[in-house]
Amino acid sequence: MRLTPDPARKALRRVFGYRDFRGRQREIIDHVCAGGDALVLMPTGGGKSLCYQIPALVRPGTAIVVSPLIALMKDQVDALREAGVRAASLDSTRSGEEAAATRRALLAGELDLLYLAPERLLMASTLELLGRAQLALFAIDEAHCVSQWGHDFRPEYLQLAVLAERFPGVPRMALTATADPRTRQEILSRLELEEARVFLSSFDRPNIRYRVTPKRDTRTQLWRFIAQEHPEGAGIVYCLSRKRVEETAAWLREKGRDALPYHAGLAPETRRAHQERFIHEEGVIVVATIAFGMGIDKPDVRFVAHLDLPKSLEAYYQETGRAGRDGQPADAWLAYGLQDVITLRQMVDSSEADEQRKRVERDQLEAMLAFCELTTCRRQALLAHFGETLAQPCGNCDTCLEPVATWDATEPARKALSCIYRTGQRFGIGYVVDVLRGADHERIRRNRHDQVSTYGIGADLPPAAWRSILRQLLARGLVTVDEGGYGSLRLTEAARPLLRGETALHLRRDPSARRSRKSGRPKGETRFTDPGEQALFDTLRRCRRDLAREEGVPPYMVFHDATLEEMVELRPQTLRELGGLSGVGERKLERFGETFLEVLRGDNA
Incomplete structure (x- = not known):
């Protein structure tokens, strides 16, 4: 039976203090709450965590979150507990007594979310434990770790397909911020999520x-x-x-x-x-x-x-x-x-x-x-x-703020390629530049490269310009580096048309070190143009820092900067007004509300 959207929205506002869902969060949450599998691709900072945290609060049972790092688990568990959510983790940092208490809480239905590393999850004892618990869903975070061609491969992720076999009635969702089309297909295949609905959000981080x-x-x-x-x-x-x-x-x-x-x-x-x-x-x-x-x-x-x-x-x-x-x-x-x-x-x-x-x-x-x-x-x-x-x-x-200048580098590039060839394709960047500029030193004379036709033909350009040309020839694949480990430059087949005069080449003109940069925002960390508003923001940050120290948590777990900025802009004077701000959930309002209102009212001035 499809759940109504009201419980999800209520949890969003009451627990996390947000007025509304962002992007495709609503769509994803409804799908998972109804029991569907999902692959969620959403940029960092886009709100992926809420896509499984809200269903964990709405669906009966405990959500199992697979996460690759203990630090990540600890961070999320601490933040959830600050918001009043019943969250825990089973990892190697837990004492035997703590782990036993967590297992009892799971079986008693007293946890909303349980975080596990894939290695811990795949242990026979853990799979047996989960088989005796009521499970709301599985959330496989950082799912790109399953890709053997990716930048962050974790071999244990390949075994997570066992969840489809052992728990066929429990919805599964894979989440990541980093997956090109090939990696997406690999996630679906290796995690046996071929029938899952794919939710692809924009990868753009405009900020x-x-x-x-x-x-x-x-x-x-x-x-x-x-x-x-x-x-x-x-x-x-x-x-x-x-x-x-x-x-x-x-x-x-x-x-x-x-x-x-x-x-x-x-x-x-x-x-x-x-x-x-x-x-x-x-x-x-x-x-x-x-x-x-x-x-x-x-x-x-x-x-x-x-x-x-x-x-x-x-x-x-x-x-x-x-x-x-x-x-x-x-x-x-x-x-x-x-x-x-x-x-x-x-x-x-x-x-x-x-x-x-x-x-x-x-x-x-x-x-x-x-x-x-x-x-x-x-x-x-x-x-x-x-x-x-x-x-x-x-x-x-x-490149948008300062459009890049280009120049016709056809002839200098040909000179560089010819020099690499005529010195035997056995030397690195510095040596090639020295020959081009006609440097007079013993190594060049010993190799008789002061006799080659390219000796000194590049004296009109400074060393930095030649290094820029060679860098861009490498980037374009006209030059490569030998496999012997000595950094010798070699020509590729792609260089032939340019050497033969069949093509032209335009390259970037590297900006001057003295070139000023246009900026669309004020320098430094100043948030407000009004000095009084900036002073209030700084006072609120100090208040947040002091509370965080008392609680033993990072300052952002009290309130994010965006919430403090909203306090400065709207100046709430009552708990009801403060509770209407984004990021102020019921538990945080109860614990920290009066302290921040004192600052906003100027009671501690």
């Missing part, structure tokens, strides 16, 4: 501003971005190597920012401590390898910066999606250079993966490189990669 810049002096570029745009906000800085993570975090601390390293080489207790500080405190920057992020549900991350090129657009989209989950303006900033391209190509070629896997990884890297070298709207290209069309340029990426 995120995408920016890609060629590397010059990376640290200076990063600091200029952080100091000008996010002098106080929380952020994540991604690096490829552990050494660079440590060095960058130390350097940011020297510059006065609270920056913490995070990578797999740190002791587990150190990683946990740094993650807890990032979640619970404001304005902390984590410098990390890609090992950091999936378990983070922090809504007020104001920027994500990449100091090295991501391996794929899927990885880039997921990592940048950790910014601005609250819907407020956020930045995705990426600096990449020629060495990034060479390093990643070498990593692919030298890996022990089979040739099919290497071909997929090369294709993914090609798409990432093409994105970096775009002269058109980045958001349109990013969405197109996921099968979505954006009719008009977004107006909120660097």
Whole structure:
């Protein structure tokens, strides 16, 4: 029997404090509440969690949520409990007594949601336990982990098809924010969800501003971005190597920012401590390898910066999606250079993966490189990669805000290709540039490359210009890097038409380091143009921080920034008025309402 929509809307307002559903949430929730299976694709910050949390409160029994990381489970359980929901998890951090109490609560019907890692779920004892409980639904979160061709493969996810066999009457839903068309089909097939209804929401995150810049002096570029745009906000800085993570975090601390390293080489207790500080405190920057992020549900991350090129657009989209989950303006900033391209190509070629896997990884890297070298709207290209069309340029990426200049690079490109060929396709970037510019040093003389026809023919261009040309030739596939690990440049078949004079080539003109950036929003973390409103917002944030410390939870679990902004704009004076704001549920109103009203009334002035 199909349930009426009233219980779902009531739970949305009473528990979570939201006035209405967003996007396709209503449609998804009705379908699952009625017992249907679903594949839900929704961007980070789009409200995926509500799509199974509301049915968990409406349907009889307990919802089982499969989540890949303990940190993610803990974060969601804590937030649900703050909202008055009966939620728990079974994981390795629980004592035997705590685990036993959770199992008893499950069998007694005293839990709305139970979170499990896939490894725990697949244990025979867990499957037997679930077989004795009344189950509302299964929600498989981060479902892209099932894809063997994806960026975040988890082999244990492949075994979750057992749920269809063991619990055929329980609705199942798979949820993810990161899945191209191939990965979507793989999710449906491997989880035996072929009959499930697919709910595909827009992948667009319009609040995120995408920016890609060629590397010059990376640290200076990063600091200029952080100091000008996010002098106080929380952020994540991604690096490829552990050494660079440590060095960058130390350097940011020297510059006065609270920056913490995070990578797999740190002791587990150190990683946990740094993650807890990032979640619970404001304005902390984590410098990390890609090992950091999936378990983070922090809504007020104001920027994500990449100091090295991501391996794929899927990885880039997921990592940048950790910014601005609250819907407020956020930045995705990426600096990449020629060495990034060479390093990643070498990593692919030298890996022990089979040739099919290497071909997929090369294709993914090609798409990432093409994105970096775009002269058109980045958001349109990013969405197109996921099968979505954006009719008009977004107006909120660097190529829209500062249209990219191009130039006819046909002749310089031919010179570069010829130089690579005439020096034997055995040398790296620096050497090729030296020959083009006619450098006079012993290595060139020893190799007799001061006698080749391309020696000195590029003296009219500075080294940075030649590196830009070579970088873009690599990105376009006219040049590749050898598989020997030495970074030698080699020509591809795609270079032949250009060398023969059959085609022309236009390349990006890299922006000047001094070029100013247009900005459509005020610098820094200021939210209001009126000083009085900004002062009230800052006071409300301090109030929130103090309450969060007392409760032992992150500040956003008290109220999101968006709720505080609404308090400033509407100035509620009674509990009834405060309860009408978005994000103020009954339990939070009861626990925190009077404290915030005192601030709004000026009682503590």
